[in-house]
């Protein structure tokens with residue numbers, strides 16, 4: 341792995357790291373990414389599945405899609421990149437992990453206080469009374485679950501296009517990006533806002549911004565350093581360096 345002297349020396353000294361992850365970090369676990377030639381959106385149209393109007397038009401179809409993905413996610417495991425980040429939280433005083441992923445793999449790897457910008461596939465809530473539901477019963481006759489309190493339609497707790505992010509979460513993410521010394525943007529195409537602003541906010545506030553991705557992205561020209569390669573190979577090496585420094 342080829343890293344700059346600047347990143348090497350920052351790894352030595354820094355006690356403040358903020359990380360943003362995207363679908364690419366889970367690719368090596370077997371979860372499909374969204375964009376790219378093999379991504380979910382190359383086969384399915386986001387406008388038919390990932391917005392509230394599409395859900396109201398056809399909740400059966402949307403639930404079928406989420407149940408399919410839930411099954412895949414249940415069957416996969418966190419990979420060395422998730423595990424490396426879970427370890428990194430113990431090596432610095434101020435560590436924040438922000439994820440756009442809904443797959444719960446960071447939490448399963450042992451990361452704490454994860455800021456989930458786009459929700460979590462494990463949770464759902466009633467669109468009428470807002471009651472949150474952790475386990476939805478799916479039957480063959482009735483694919484769309486209903487609320488046990490008011491019989492309203494239950495939806496996945498996922499942020500669709502055109503929807504606001506969960507209250508307070510983006511503010512906490514912005515705070516962490518603003519105060520960190522090192523910001524890592526990992527496995528995200530950085531095209532979805534407002535998440536894509538976080539590396540730019542961090543850099544504007546003086547952080548050193550490093551991107552880890554298989555390819556260059558929308559923000560590559562705006563970051564300090566791009567490490568091209570698999571997150572599952574690069575991250576364990578970076579975290580090992582930090583661990584050795586700590587002794």
Ligand code: BJW
Nearest residue numbers: 362363364373374375440501502527528529532533554571
């Ligand atoms: C590897 C790897 C390996 C592979 N190692 N790397 C016009 C301009 C600007 C903004 C907008 C606009 N029109 C609309 C908007 C706003 C919109 C938006 O940003 N749209 C853009 C697409 C244009 N944003 C929103 O609507 C957000 N809300 C909002 O703005 O609220 C304010 C508001 C509300 C109302 C009115 C007005 C304003 C909400 C966004 C919600 C996003 N939700 C989704 C889908 C959820 C559905 C589901 O999961 O079922 O979240 S979209 C999808 O993209 C998902 C992801 O979290 C998100 C980001 O994708 P990510 O993680 O970057 O994945 P990929 O696939 O794109 O990239 C993977 C990367 O990994 C690639 O780069 C690979 O190379 C790399 N990789 N293997 C390392 N092993």
Ligand code: ZN
Nearest residue numbers: 466469487490
């Ligand atoms: Zn209800």
